[in-house]
Amino acid sequence: MDTKHIRNSINSWLYPSLTFGTLLLIWWLASARGYLSEQFFPTPAAFVTGFREEVASGSIFRDTLASLSRVGAGYAISVAVGVPLGMILGTVLGARLALLPLLNFLRSLSPLAWIPFAIFWIGIGHGAVIFLIVIAALPTIALSTMAAVAGIPKVYFRVAQDYDLKGLQRLTRVIFPAILPQLVTTLRVAMGLCWLVMVAGEMLAGNTGLGYLIHDANNGLRLDLIVVGMVVIGLLGMLCDRLLMFLTRLPGIRWGYDR
Amino acid sequence: MSTGSIRIKGLSHSYGATAVLKDIHLDVSPGEFVAIVGPSGSGKSTLLSLLSGYLKPTSGVLERTGTTRTVHQADGLYPWLTVEGNLALGLPKLDAASKRRAVSDMVGRIGLAGFEKSFPHALSGGMRQRVEIGRALCGGTDVLMLDEPFSALDYLTRLKMRGELCRLLEDQPRTVILVTHDIEEATQLADRVLVLSERPASIVYELKIDVPRPRDVTASGVVDATKAVLKAMGYEP
Ligand SMILES: Nc1ncnc2c1ncn2[C@@H]1O[C@H](COP(=O)(O)OP(=O)(O)OP(=O)(O)O)[C@@H](O)[C@H]1O
Ligand SMILES: [Mg+2]
Numbered sequence: 001m002d003t004k005h006i007r008n009s010i011n012s013w014l015y016p017s018l019t020f021g022t023l024l025l026i027w028w029l030a031s032a033r034g035y036l037s038e039q040f041f042p043t044p045a046a047f048v049t050g051f052r053e054e055v056a057s058g059s060i061f062r063d064t065l066a067s068l069s070r071v072g073a074g075y076a077i078s079v080a081v082g083v084p085l086g087m088i089l090g091t092v093l094g095a096r097l098a099l100l101p102l103l104n105f106l107r108s109l110s111p112l113a114w115i116p117f118a119i120f121w122i123g124i125g126h127g128a129v130i131f132l133i134v135i136a137a138l139p140t141i142a143l144s145t146m147a148a149v150a151g152i153p154k155v156y157f158r159v160a161q162d163y164d165l166k167g168l169q170r171l172t173r174v175i176f177p178a179i180l181p182q183l184v185t186t187l188r189v190a191m192g193l194c195w196l197v198m199v200a201g202e203m204l205a206g207n208t209g210l211g212y213l214i215h216d217a218n219n220g221l222r223l224d225l226i227v228v229g230m231v232v233i234g235l236l237g238m239l240c241d242r243l244l245m246f247l248t249r250l251p252g253i254r255w256g257y258d259r
Numbered sequence: 260m261s262t263g264s265i266r267i268k269g270l271s272h273s274y275g276a277t278a279v280l281k282d283i284h285l286d287v288s289p290g291e292f293v294a295i296v297g298p299s300g301s302g303k304s305t306l307l308s309l310l311s312g313y314l315k316p317t318s319g320v321l322e323r324t325g326t327t328r329t330v331h332q333a334d335g336l337y338p339w340l341t342v343e344g345n346l347a348l349g350l351p352k353l354d355a356a357s358k359r360r361a362v363s364d365m366v367g368r369i370g371l372a373g374f375e376k377s378f379p380h381a382l383s384g385g386m387r388q389r390v391e392i393g394r395a396l397c398g399g400t401d402v403l404m405l406d407e408p409f410s411a412l413d414y415l416t417r418l419k420m421r422g423e424l425c426r427l428l429e430d431q432p433r434t435v436i437l438v439t440h441d442i443e444e445a446t447q448l449a450d451r452v453l454v455l456s457e458r459p460a461s462i463v464y465e466l467k468i469d470v471p472r473p474r475d476v477t478a479s480g481v482v483d484a485t486k487a488v489l490k491a492m493g494y495e496p
Contacts, residue, residue, distance in 0.1 A: 155335050158313055162328045162395075163348045177339040251378070255338040258380050 042224040047231075050224030059213075064232060066209040067202065070126060071194045071240075074133025078190065082138045083183065086145020087175060096146070103139045111136035111197050115204050124207055132201040137190045144186040148179035181248070181256020188244045195237045262289040262434045263325025263401030265310065270319030271459075272305055279305050281459035283319070289401075292428075292435040294445035296488065297455030303438040307404050310436065325401025325434070330391045332407045336379040342366065342390050343375045349397030361397065368427060369393040385416045392424060396431055403433045410440060418476065421447055425473045442492075446484035447476050454491050464491035 024044070030036040031043040042050070054060035089096045089103075111132050118128040152175065160166075160174045202211025210233050217225035248257055265287040272280040279302040287293050295303055308314040311327045328349075329335075336345050346362045353361060366375055369389040379387055388408055395403055409417045421444060428435065439445050445452045446468060454464035466487055470480035 153334065155331050156337065158308075158311070158329065158331070159335055159337070159348075161313060162311065162400075164351060165348075174337070177337070180339065252339050255378050255380055258378075 038223075040223075042227055046224040047227050050222065051228050054213075054225065054228055060228070060232065063208060063210050063213045063229075064236070066126075066206075067198055067211065067233075068236070070129045070202075070209065071133065071191075071198050074130045074198070075137065075191060075194050077130070077134050078137035078141055078194070079187065082141030082190075083145050085138075086142040087149055087171065087179075089142060089146040090149025091171070091175065100146075103143055106135065107139040107143060112200055112204070115201070118201075119205050124205055128205040129198060129201040129209070132205065133194050133197050136197045137194050140193060141186055141190050144189070145179065145183060148182040148186070149175060151182070152178045177252060180253050184244065184247045184253055184256075187247075188241055191240050191244060192237065195233065195240070199233060262432060263323060263327065264289045264434065265402065265436075266320070266322040268320040270309070270316050270321055272302070272309060272314070272317045273459075274305075278459040280309075280316075281461050283461055285453070285462065287434060287436070289434055290432050292437070292448060292450045294437045294439060294449035294452045295455060296439060296442055296445050296452060296492070297460060298457055298492075299440070301455045301458050301460040303455060304406055307406050307436065307438055310402070310404060323402070327402040327404055328395040328400040329404040329406060330388070330395050330408045333384070333387075333411050335391050336387055336394070338379050341376050341378055342371055342382070345379070345390055345394050346397050349394050349400075351398075353398070365393045365397050368430070369423070384411050385420060388412065388420065389423065392427065396427055396433070399431065401434060403428075403435045405435065405437045405439075407439055408437075409444065417441070417444070422473065424448065429472075442488050443476055443481075443485050446481050446488060447474050448472075452484065452488055454488060464488070466491075 027036070028044050031038075031041075036043075038046070051060075085099075089099060114132060114135055115128075118131045122128045122131055156174055156178055157170075160170050165173055198209070199211035199214070202209040203215040206212045206215075210229050214226050214229040217223070217229065247253055265285065267283055267285040270280060270283040271278070283306070285293075295306065297303055305314065307329060309316050309321060310323065311329050312323075337348070340348070343362050343366070346365050347358055350358050350361055363375070366372055369392065371386060371389060371393075374382065374386065379390070382390070388411075392405075392408065409420050412420065425448065435449075437445065437448060442452075446466075450468060452466045452468065453462050455461070456463045466484060468480065468484045470478060470484075474481050
C-alpha cells in the first residue's frame, strides 16, 4: 500500500509536469523556428524578460494583491450571504416562491452587463469589481445550495423529528452537514466564477489588478505582459481550487465522496 | 420504566385518491411486541409514519402515550456522524460525561467496540442496522418502531440480529412495533402478529403467540405460528 501511495504521489506531479513541459517545448520550438511570429505571440525569452521587469518594478505584486483582495472580498460576501440564503430557500417555501425567479434572472444575466451601472454607482476601481464578483457568484451559490437542500433524503428529516432536532438545531445539525459535500463542489465552482469575473471586471471597470495589467498591456501592445498576466491568473486560480479541494479530506465532508 | 401504549380506532389513510389504510383498529399495551406483516404496498410503512406522527391520518382516532423512534430499512444513520455521534443523538439531555458513558455502554452492547470512531459508510450492512437499533434504544424511547430492519441482510445475519434485538429488549423493555416481510421473523419475535390485506389494507388476521422468549426459529410454537400466518395470507403448500 505504501509503495502504491508513493507512486501515486510521484505520478500526480510527474504527469502534469510532462504536459506543461511538452507545451513549453512546443512554444519554444515554434518560436525558435519562426512558426510563431513575435507579432502574434511572445517568445519564451520575451516572456521571461517581461516577467522580470514586472517583478523588479514590483507592479506584479501590487496587481496580484489587488486582484486577490477583490476576489477574496467578493467571494467572502457571496459565500456568507449565498449559503444561508440558499438554506432558507431550500427550507422555506414562501422564500423560494418569492426569490427563485429573481435569482434565476440574475444568474441568466451576464454579470458583465452590470458594468455600466457598477461604474456609474461606485466608480472605477475596487468597489466596482467586488460588486461584479458578488452579483455573479451570489445567485449561483444560493441556487446550488438550495438544490443541495432539496436533495437531502427525506429519512434524515424523519430521524431529526424522532430525535427532537427542531428549528435552528435542524438547520445546523441536519441540513448543514447533509449538504456539506455538495457545498464544497459549489464553493469550487463559485471560486472559478469569481476569477473569471475578476479579470473581465478589472479590464473594464478597474484601474489596477491582473485583469487591468492585461488591458493595459494590450493598449501598449506588450504581448509579453499579456502572457505574464495570463500565467499568473491561471496559476493563482489553480492554487485556490487546490486549497478548496483540501476541504474534501475533512471527516465531516469525506463521507460524501467515499460512499 | 414507562413504555408507551397505542390505541387506534377506525383509522383510514389515503394519499390523494389512493386509499391505503381502511378502518384499522388496534390496541397495543405497554411493553407488548407486535409484528405487522402484509403484502408489499399494503401500507405497512404508512402505518408506522402515522404512528410516529410524521403523517396525520385522513380519518379515525390515533392515541399514543410516550415517545417513538423508528429504525428504518436502510440509511437512517447520519453519514456525517461517527458511530459514537449517531448513538449520542439518542441522549440529548445528558451532560458530557454521562453521555460518554452511556454511549460506550451501548457500543459494547451492540458489539461494535473498536468501531466507535467509524463513519457509517465504513461499516457493513449488519453493523449499520445494529447502530440504528442502538441509537433508537439509547436514552430510552417508549415505543420502538422497526420498518423491515433486517431485510437488507443475509439469512444468517438476520437470525443473529433477531437474537441481539431480543437481548437488547430484555435489558430495556419497550413497546415494539415490527413491520416485516419475513413471517418467520414476526413469529419468532412477537407477542402478537397482525396480517394486513391488500390495499386498501385492514387487519384481516391476528395471532397471539404465548411462547417465552428467547425463542428458536425451529421451536414448535414458532413453526406452528408461522404455518398459521402463512395460511391466513393465502399460502397453501
Ligand atoms: N408519499 C406517498 N405519496 C403517494 N402515495 C404513496 C406515498 N407513500 C406510499 N404511497 C402509496 O401507498 C401505498 C402503501 O405504501 P407503503 O410504503 O406504506 O407500503 P408498504 O406496505 O410499506 O410496502 P413495502 O412492503 O413494499 O415496504 C403504496 O401503494 C404507495 O403507492
Ligand atoms: Mg414499507
